[in-house]
Amino acid sequence: xxxxxxxxxxxxxxxxxxxxxxxxxxxxxxxxxxxxxxxxxxxxxxxxxxxxxxxxxxxxxxxxxxxxxxxxxxxxxxxxxxxxxxxxxxxxxxxxxxxxxxxxxxxxxxxxxxxxxxxxxxxxxxxxxxxxxxxxxxxxxxxxxxxxxxxxxxxxxxxxxxxxxxxxxxxxxxxxxxxxxxxxxxxxxxxxxxxxxxxxxxxxxxxxxxxxxxxxxxxxxxxxxxxxxxxxxxxxxxxxxxxxxxxxxxxxxxxxxxxxxxxxxxxxxxxxxxxxxxxxxxxxxxxxxxxxxxxxxxxxxxxxxxxxxxxxxxxxxxxxxxxxxxxxxxxxxxxxxxxxxxxxxxxxxxxxxxxxxxxxxxxxxxxxxxxxxxxxxxxxxx
Amino acid sequence: xxxxxxxxxxxxxxxxxxxxxxxxxxxxxxxxxxxxxxxxxxxxxxxxxxxxxxxxxxxxxxxxxxxxxxxxxxxxxxxxxxxxxxxxxxxxxxxxxxxxxxxxxxxxxxxxxxxxxxxxxxxxxxxxxxxxxxxxxxxxxxxxxxxxxxxxxxxxxxxxxxxxxxxxxxxxxxxxxxxxxxxxxxxxxxxxxxxxxxxxxxxxxxxxxxxxxxxxxxxxxxxxxxxxxxxxxxxxxxxxxxxxxxxxxxxxxxxxxxxxxxxxxxxxxxxxxxxxxxxxxxxxxxxxxxxxxxxxxxxxxxxxxxxxxxxxxxxxxxxxxxxxxxxxxxxxxxxxxxxxxxxxxxxxxxxxxxxxxxxxxxxxxxxxxxxxxxxxxxxxxx
Numbered sequence: 042x043x044x045x046x047x048x049x050x051x052x053x054x055x056x057x058x059x060x061x062x063x064x065x066x067x068x069x070x071x072x073x074x075x076x077x078x079x080x081x082x083x084x085x086x087x088x089x090x091x092x093x094x095x096x097x098x099x100x101x102x103x104x105x106x107x108x109x110x111x112x113x114x115x116x117x118x119x120x121x122x123x124x125x126x127x128x129x130x131x132x133x134x135x136x137x138x139x140x141x142x143x144x145x146x147x148x149x150x151x152x153x154x155x156x157x158x159x160x161x162x163x164x165x166x167x168x169x170x171x172x173x174x175x176x177x178x179x180x181x182x183x184x185x186x187x188x189x190x191x192x193x194x195x196x197x198x199x200x201x202x203x204x205x206x207x208x209x210x211x212x213x214x215x216x217x218x219x220x221x222x223x224x225x226x227x228x229x230x231x232x233x234x235x236x237x238x239x240x241x242x243x244x245x246x247x248x249x250x251x252x253x254x255x256x257x258x259x260x261x262x263x264x265x266x267x268x269x270x271x272x273x274x275x276x277x278x279x280x281x282x283x284x285x286x287x288x289x290x291x292x293x294x295x296x297x298x299x300x301x302x303x304x305x306x307x308x309x310x311x312x313x314x315x316x317x318x319x320x321x322x323x324x325x326x327x328x329x330x331x332x333x334x335x336x337x338x339x340x341x342x343x344x345x346x347x348x349x350x351x352x353x354x355x356x357x358x359x360x361x362x363x364x365x366x367x368x369x370x371x372x373x374x375x376x377x378x379x380x381x382x383x384x385x386x387x388x389x390x391x392x393x394x395x396x397x398x399x400x401x402x403x404x405x406x407x408x409x410x411x412x413x414x415x416x417x418x419x420x421x422x423x
Numbered sequence: 424x425x426x427x428x429x430x431x432x433x434x435x436x437x438x439x440x441x442x443x444x445x446x447x448x449x450x451x452x453x454x455x456x457x458x459x460x461x462x463x464x465x466x467x468x469x470x471x472x473x474x475x476x477x478x479x480x481x482x483x484x485x486x487x488x489x490x491x492x493x494x495x496x497x498x499x500x501x502x503x504x505x506x507x508x509x510x511x512x513x514x515x516x517x518x519x520x521x522x523x524x525x526x527x528x529x530x531x532x533x534x535x536x537x538x539x540x541x542x543x544x545x546x547x548x549x550x551x552x553x554x555x556x557x558x559x560x561x562x563x564x565x566x567x568x569x570x571x572x573x574x575x576x577x578x579x580x581x582x583x584x585x586x587x588x589x590x591x592x593x594x595x596x597x598x599x600x601x602x603x604x605x606x607x608x609x610x611x612x613x614x615x616x617x618x619x620x621x622x623x624x625x626x627x628x629x630x631x632x633x634x635x636x637x638x639x640x641x642x643x644x645x646x647x648x649x650x651x652x653x654x655x656x657x658x659x660x661x662x663x664x665x666x667x668x669x670x671x672x673x674x675x676x677x678x679x680x681x682x683x684x685x686x687x688x689x690x691x692x693x694x695x696x697x698x699x700x701x702x703x704x705x706x707x708x709x710x711x712x713x714x715x716x717x718x719x720x721x722x723x724x725x726x727x728x729x730x731x732x733x734x735x736x737x738x739x740x741x742x743x744x745x746x747x748x749x750x751x752x753x754x755x756x757x758x759x760x761x762x763x764x765x766x767x768x769x770x771x772x773x774x775x776x777x778x779x780x781x782x783x784x785x786x787x788x789x790x791x792x793x794x795x796x797x798x799x800x801x802x803x804x805x
Contacts, residue, residue, distance in 0.1 A: 262751070310692075318715070368646050391479040392482065
C-alpha cells in the first residue's frame with residue numbers, strides 16, 4: 042500500500058465518518074485525532090467500538106458510502122478537502138482548543154465538501170462573517186447588504202449561512218464586490234437548502250464557494266444548523282450580527298467567534314425592534330464592538346492601522362477653531378441691532394482693549410460685519 | 424462683623440461674580456477657592472486685579488447687583504445655594520479635579536440658583552441625566568420619555584437641559600413618575616428658555632427643580648450651553664445619550680460624565696439615522712454602555728446587585744432542556760409520515776436500544792406522538 046492509497050483510504054474513511062457521526066462530535070473527533078479516520082472506521086465496522094455512542098454510529102454505517110459521495114461530487118463539480126490539503130484552512134483547527142470546554146460539539150470537521158471556484162484557505166485569509174435573523178426586517182436586509190458589499194469591495198470574503206433574511210442579504214451584497222462570498226451549509230453540498238434560495242446558492246457556487254462538512258445527501262436538522270455555526274465563526278476573522286431576536290441562532294455564531302478569539306461585532310437597530318434585542322444584548326458584552334458600516338468592520342478585523350475607519354465629522358464651520366474669547370465675543374454681538382465695541386465688550390465680559398482685534402478676526406471669518414457708526418452686527422452664520 | 428454677616432457678604436459676592444465671570448472660568452474659580460469670593464470681588468472693584476481676563480470681568484461690574492438678584496428670586500420663588508449649604512450637592516465639587524486638565528471651563532460653580540420644591544443634594548443622590556438632540560426623531564422622543572418614566576418610577580431623578588427634542592421628552596416622561604425631574608438652564612433662573620417650553624419649565628419648577636449657575640437675567644449663549652453641560656453630568660450618577668448627531672452638544676455632556684468618572688450610556692438607533700451617528704460613535708468607546716430601557720440604566724448606575732436588569736429570554740419551550748441525544752432524535756422524527764423506532768434511530772445515529780426511552784421522554788414533553796403500528800410522528804411543536 043503506497044502513500045497515495047493510504048491517503049485515499051483515509052480520505053474515504055473521513056467521508057464515511059462525516060455521514061456516520063454527527064458533525065463536531067467531540068468523542069469521534071478525539072478518536073480520529075488519535076487513531077486516524079481509517080482505523081476508527083475499521084474498528085467501528087468490526088464492532089470493536091462498544092460505547093453507546095459508537096453503537097449509534099454503527100446504525101448509520103449501511104447508509105454511508107464514499108464511492109456514492111464521489112459520484113455525487115463529480116456530477117455537481119464538488120471536491121473534498123481534509124487537513125493537510127493545500128486548500129485546508131488551518132484556522133478551522135482552532136476549534137480543537139474548544140473541545141471539551143463545554144457540551145457544545147466543537148470538533149474539527151473530518152473534512153469539508155467544497156463547491157465553487159474560490160480556493161478555500163486563501164479566500165478565508167481576509168474574511169468576515171455576516172449573519173443574522175431569518176425573519177429580518179427591510180432595515181436589517183439593507184444594512185446587511187450594504188456592509189457586505191463594502192467588505193467585498195475592500196477585499197474581504199463575506200461568509201454566511203445561506204439562509205433567508207440577513208444571510209441572503211449578506212450574500213447578495215457581497216456578490217456585487219470582487220471578494221465574493223461563501224455559504225456554509227448545514228446539509229449536503231448537493232442540496233440547495235432552503236429551496237427558495239437555490240438560485241442564490243447556485244450563483245454562489247458559480248463565483249464563490251459553498252462549504253459543508255456533511256456528506257452529500259445529508260438533510261439539514263436543527264442541531265446541524267447550530268453546529269454548522271462554529272464553522273462560520275472559525276472560517277472568518279470576525280463575525281458581524283446584523284439582526285437577531287433573543288434566541289436567534291446567529292447569536293450562537295457570535296458565541297463561537299468569541300470563544301475562538303475572533304472579533305465579535307453587532308449592528309444596532311431601534312430598541313423598539315424585537316429583531317435587534319439579541320444584537321443589543323450582545324453589544325452589552327465588553328468584547329463586542331458596535332459597527333455601523335463596512336469601514337468599521339474592516340477596521341476591527343484588519344491589521345492595526347491598515348484601514349482605519351474614517352472619523353465622522355460634520356462640515357467644518359468658520360467658528361470651529363475660535364478660542365474661548367472669540368466664541369464669547371461672537372455670542373455677544375447682536376444680530377438685529379448693531380452695537381458699539383464697548384457695549385459688546387461689556388456683554389461678553391472681555392476687556393475693551395482687546396475687543397477691536399477680536400472683532401476684526403471675526404469679521405475676517407465672515408461671522409460679523411462692521412456697520413456705520415462703528416457698530417457691529419453678527420451675520421447670523423455663527 | 425459676625426458670622427451671619429460674613430456669610431451674607433460671601434453669598435452676595437458669589438452672586439455678583441456669577442454675573443461678572445463666565446460660568447466655569449478656571450482662573451476665577453481658583454482665585455475664589457484661594458481667597459473667597461468676597462476678597463476677589465473687593466480686589467476686582469478696587470482695580471487690583473490686572474490680568475486681561477480680570478479687566479474683562481470689570482467691564483461687567485456695573486451690571487451686577489446682588490440685591491437685584493435677590494428681588495428677582497423672591498418674586499419667582501427662587502433661592503441661592505453655595506458650597507457648605509445643606510442643599511449643596513457635594514458631587515458637583517468633583518469638577519475641581521478637572522480644572523486645568525484641558526481648555527474647557529470646568530470650574531465648580533460659585534453657587535446655584537434653584538427654583539422648585541425638591542431639595543437639590545438629596546434629589547441628586549439617585550439621579551440619571553437623559554440628554555440628546557434638539558432635532559430629535561419621533562423614535563428618539565419615544566425612547567427618551569419611556570426610559571425617563573421608568574427611571575423616575577424606579578426612584579431616580581431625571582436630569583436634563585430643558586431644551587427641545589430629547590431633553591423635553593425626558594422631562595415629560597420623568598414627570599409621570601414619583602422621582603420627578605430637574606432642568607439645568609444655561610440662562611438665568613427667571614428666564615424660561617426656550618419660550619416654547621415655558622409651560623414645561625413652569626411645571627418642572629412646580630414639582631421638580633430648575634437649576635442655574637447664571638445670575639437672574641442672564642441670557643443663554645452658545646458657550647453657556649456647553650459649560651452648562653458639565654453641571655448636568657456632575658449632578659447625576661450617569662448620563663444617557665438618546666439621539667445625537669455627529670456634533671451634538673449632548674456628546675459634550677457625555678464627555679464631561681466620562682471625565683468625572685460617571686457612567687456613560689447610549690441608546691442605539693438605526694445606523695441609517697443621522698440622529699444616531701453620534702450615539703453610535705460614543706458606543707464604540709469602551710467606557711460607554713449600550714442601554715435599551717430603564718432597567719439597564721438603573722442597573723448600570725445603581726449599586727451593584729441592587730436592581731439587576733432582567734435577563735431577556737424568550738418563552739421557555741418544551742425542548743429547551745433536551746440533551747444532545749434528545750434533540751438529535753427529535754430532529755429525526757418525521758412530521759408527515761410516522762416512522763418506526765429503528766428507522767428513527769438510524770436517521771439520528773443513535774443506538775436503537777436507547778431510542779424507546781428517548782421517544783417516551785419526547786412524548787412526555789408533547790413533542791412526539793405514538794401512532795398505530797409502533798410508529799412515531801413529531802407533533803410539530805419542536
